Amino acid sequence: MDLSMDELRVFIQCSTNQALLVTDDKQRIVMCNSALTSAIGKCVVGETLIQAFKLYDPASKLHNECEKASKTGRVPKLRISVYGRVRESEYEMFRLRAVDTGETMYLLHIKQLLSKEEPTILQQFAGSLMKDVNLGVLLIDADFTLIDISDMACRVLGLNKNDIINTPMDRIFSSVPLEHRLVQPSLLEGVIVRNHAVSWTNNRERYELLLDSNLLKDFMGRTVGAYVIFKDVTNLRSLEEQVQRSDRLAMIGQIAAGTAHEIRNPLTSIKGFLQVLKNSFVESGMEKEKSYTDIMLTEINRINELVSEFLLLGKRKNVNFDKMSVTAVMSEMLPIINNEALLHGVTVQYESASDAPQVIADREMLKQVFLNICKNGIEAMTEGGVLSISEKVDMDERKVHIDIHDTGPGIPNFVIDKIFDPFFTTKENGTGLGLSVCQRIIHDMGGTIRVASKGFGTTFTLCIPIL
Template identity: 55%
Template sequence: MMFPLQLQIPFTMDEIAEYINHYCYQSVMIVSRDGTILCSNDTLLQILGYEFNEIISYTVQDMLVDSVDIAELAEWIRDADSLEQIPVIEVSGKNGERHVTSVSVFEVQQQKMPHSYFIVFHDLYLPPSFTLLEKFSSALLRDVNLGVLLLDRNFNLVDISETACQILGVVRPDVLNQSMDHIFDPVPKEYQFIQRSILDGAVVRNHAFIWTNQNKRYELLLDANVIKDATERVVGAYIIFKDVSNLRSLEEQVQRSDRLAMIGQIAAGTAHEIRNPLTSIKGFLQVFKKTMLEHGLEKEFEYTELMLTEINRINDLVSEFLMLSKPKELHLKPVHVSTVIREILPIINNEAILHNITVKYESEVELPEVIADKELLKQVCINISKNGIEAMDHEGVLNIRESIDHEQCKIMIEIHDTGPGIPSFMIDKIFDPFFTTKESGTGLGLSVCQRIIHDLGGNIRVSSKGFGTTFTISLPYKQSSRAT
């Protein structure tokens, strides 16, 4: 039997609570003179199954089983002179589990907190490694940028991380303890996120999976396996996945860059050799054209004009090859996106009038400046706008809109047409060299646009939902001049 100790400690209740929560592996509780629980550390909470806000609504007597003389224990707590170590007591958990333990009770006397008692449950503790694993699992579900799902043996969702909720489009309280079959019931069986066969031991490693949530497409890399107890009995399963959409996009950009570099090397070696004879042919044809016109050879004159048109087309193609092989030198300086758009609007409007298209422009007030080559940025916006105008086939609206993404520190230029859209099987190919849907197109225009925007440190994306197409150009802005 131990005599009661009196602790003289210069701490407030909050400071003591923080200390016992971080540094005490044993279960610790602080109670008032009448036995009301004032504080408890995480170790005791985990063992008894309570939340902090729950346990402080009880008294210490509520934690003890009926076989203990509660009145005597209360008397010991009320009378400091009678406090002594209690050899053995039984403590009841939230779900009725009983824990046998010995305790020490210390009176706390100091001015910063009410007269209270410090109780140590000597036999109720978690091993340090287990506590660390508990904290890691909590951090994994809360902080780490991974989708995590925990399932029990009945295929019910036991827990889910915040990242998984965002990607899957579910609300955590609504899906906890629900069957996975029920949660994803609207999704066809073959496209459901995870199959029940996972509980039969079907191990999944680096499985590529595509998930769409409110028209946003995620490319996921998924791992899954069962969880077994000490007797090798399956008690549940886990699914862990990561959003690799940006990595896949970066990989595709690298592949396109490699293809463009290869095309550029070929172009650099042949472009000048092609241009020299073309220049001679073009010169002689222009002489023939003049002579034929003077002699009234109208049919021959038309043939000559047709040949000159084709030669000009070859020259344009060679020029685009040369841009791929040796991009123009960038002249970077602070640029207002609004100024760029306003300067090219007359050109776009003239093109739109020829096709009976309406152009609408939405500007943003006081946009920050971007660091860019003004002329190349104009070239990109004109090229994409002309593509949109031609896609609408003499009827529709071309919308040009500016916006700012403060979170990503980027200026956005959206160019949207109301044309027929781009089929889903083509959408991933439109930036590929030589891919075109135009009868007379070279398939290099968008490749050049993408290269220019990447050289400026931005990116360009396209989306199409069956009606209309939107190209979004994003460029980082100068943070020092951020709009207010």
């Protein structure tokens, strides 16, 4: 067969469903196609057959075997090593002559190298990577079309795999502003990322992701696609924020412990003298002056309450951990919560968990948490609404979950990450310490407190370990 080198190169590149290579008369590989490169995981141009496949039969012997097989009807086979695995594959070999150079070439077609029954180690690794429950993987072709996606990526991104395979990425993320899309078109232009932190929210949950991406190129250096791999680090980020918040609380506590008594001592004196003045004004009928002392005494009491909250952050009270029923504690607080709800025109609905296991907690502090969060929910509903309190037991996690849900306007996304920070408040007269104290109390019990808001209503979830 006579072909020019260009014609031979075009033929090799266009044959994508067959593993083909071309050698010179010294067994050195001068061409191979993408199908062969994908099957063995590397480009073998420039290597000898021995270097590429651990093949010890010379090309001339392979060609003689082909000629004998064509006469006898027997299919010729060769033994090659791919990724350390010795395989016996059927093959065809043709002697060629390059008309423009006069060189003798050999075209080798290895028939079973692409066998689906025996995937290569590279193919096995790729399959395992797509099924890895801890990794999100997206595979994209050169046209910015999604070729494959892992199950974990579908779960995190809120996508259905069957609906999006072979779909342009722009269409998949059409509802997301371009600057906030997880995968940017510039990726195919070589703009890759490493350890890029991304926040992603689907219809159910918010995730913190750590993202890597890179290009995929063929053996000639041409871009054929790209991949994106991400790890869900939501728990790590939450833990980091929790540690930072605890450090801030500890710092505030140290300041409070050193200054609280110095503040209270003069306040006690001022309050005592004001009460004496108030009595004098009452006896003298000086109602206007008496009203001024009432205002000052109210403000002093407010300062005292703030100092008390400081002290709770700074050093723990005499904590009395004991066995108790969450249902019993909540039942004791319901009359107070109902009275607060009546003042705001709010309805309270309570659903207890039947036969809930006991927990280890401080009764008075647990009451404080329930009252604080329920009061926040009630005050968030300015024109009436429903405050729902429900309990459920998760035996897998061995925790009691208490959900406190209001039907208020919800918490904006740019605020929700800050609500447990000391001194952060959206209330006009709030101190910003209430939720910080609640979180400290629940953490001291070995539990967690979470918040979720979807634009309408807010749910606080308290998780307390059971015995």
